[in-house]
Amino acid sequence: MTNAMYTLPKAELHLHIEGTLEPEMVFALAERNGMELPFASVDDIRSRLDFTSLQPFLDLYFECGAVLRTQQDFHDLAAAYLTRAHEQGLRHVEMFFDPQGHTARGVPVDAVIDGLLSALAEAHEEWGITGGLIMCFLRDLPVESAFALLDSVAHRVDDLIGVGLDSTEVGYPPELFEQVYAHARGLGLHAVAHAGEEGGPEYVSGSLDLLKVERVDHGIRSLEDPELVERLRAAQVPMTVCPLSTVRLAGVPTMADHPLPRMIEAGLLVTINSDDPSYFGGYVGDNYLAIQQTFGYDNLAMAGFALNSVTASFASDARKDELREEIAAWGKKHG
Numbered sequence: 001m002t003n004a005m006y007t008l009p010k011a012e013l014h015l016h017i018e019g020t021l022e023p024e025m026v027f028a029l030a031e032r033n034g035m036e037l038p039f040a041s042v043d044d045i046r047s048r049l050d051f052t053s054l055q056p057f058l059d060l061y062f063e064c065g066a067v068l069r070t071q072q073d074f075h076d077l078a079a080a081y082l083t084r085a086h087e088q089g090l091r092h093v094e095m096f097f098d099p100q101g102h103t104a105r106g107v108p109v110d111a112v113i114d115g116l117l118s119a120l121a122e123a124h125e126e127w128g129i130t131g132g133l134i135m136c137f138l139r140d141l142p143v144e145s146a147f148a149l150l151d152s153v154a155h156r157v158d159d160l161i162g163v164g165l166d167s168t169e170v171g172y173p174p175e176l177f178e179q180v181y182a183h184a185r186g187l188g189l190h191a192v193a194h195a196g197e198e199g200g201p202e203y204v205s206g207s208l209d210l211l212k213v214e215r216v217d218h219g220i221r222s223l224e225d226p227e228l229v230e231r232l233r234a235a236q237v238p239m240t241v242c243p244l245s246t247v248r249l250a251g252v253p254t255m256a257d258h259p260l261p262r263m264i265e266a267g268l269l270v271t272i273n274s275d276d277p278s279y280f281g282g283y284v285g286d287n288y289l290a291i292q293q294t295f296g297y298d299n300l301a302m303a304g305f306a307l308n309s310v311t312a313s314f315a316s317d318a319r320k321d322e323l324r325e326e327i328a329a330w331g332k333k334h335g
């Protein structure tokens, strides 16, 4: 029987579509695009997934992501993710993508966006999944590159939900992106950013103060600053926590050491997400299951995380109401 964590209706708010590229697809796309790979086999890629920190992961992520070249590739990548996540109860997704990783290889940004949007449209048609795209700036690239990217999509901002900030965190603080974010918000885009994943709590407060983010991605190191925790609690700023990711990137030694219970005890608005599922050992439902198995939360507590994911989403109020009803119905059956 399917585990209840896979039927619990949920939204995913922290998902890098390039991080759903499974090793088999790396090989399939390399062949389709006539490319040589620096890997001997699928197992060779899998043998490299034991990361010691964020950077070795990012190096592999960009190396594998180089096989993505055409609009069809981006469609197929997102369609595969949406199928997997649908099987794990996904009802709404706000999908990150990293255009600068592709435009630098000569891929037009429109091919990336159109490919992803076509898969989202199909998932809406087939399963009623809602959501959209959050365009991330690579924080270790010059800020001029982020501005150029934003300019290049300004004519089609209606195809985006918002902007995000990812890649190497330490050494690339939020203040670098203050003006770019101001410009993006002026275009009507929502603002989120990775902060406090490897960087200290000052990356989180800087993201709130300067980038005016509406959600904090990861944010686990916020716990080191009690004043910041109180601020996050009082404003109920959503935190998109990614449990399997933090373990795989050696942020904590084991899942039992994950700060998620302390974040909940502190009254923070926590959501559960997969980040880069093909690299970190599980999709969104797998993350819910790992949390339940490790911390022993009952099904109603787990439904609380799903409700948080809806509250923290940028879905319309009507869609949020629908999803809350679906979760309540699940709770009646499984509570």
Ligand SMILES: Nc1ncnc2[nH]cnc12
Residues within 6 Å of the ligand: 016, 019, 054, 061, 166, 167, 168, 194, 197, 245, 275, 276
């Ligand atoms: N967990 C993560 N942190 C920062 N940048 C990323 N890009 C993809 N996954 C990321």
Ligand SMILES: [Zn+2]
Residues within 6 Å of the ligand: 014, 016, 166, 194, 217, 275
């Ligand atoms: Zn991330």
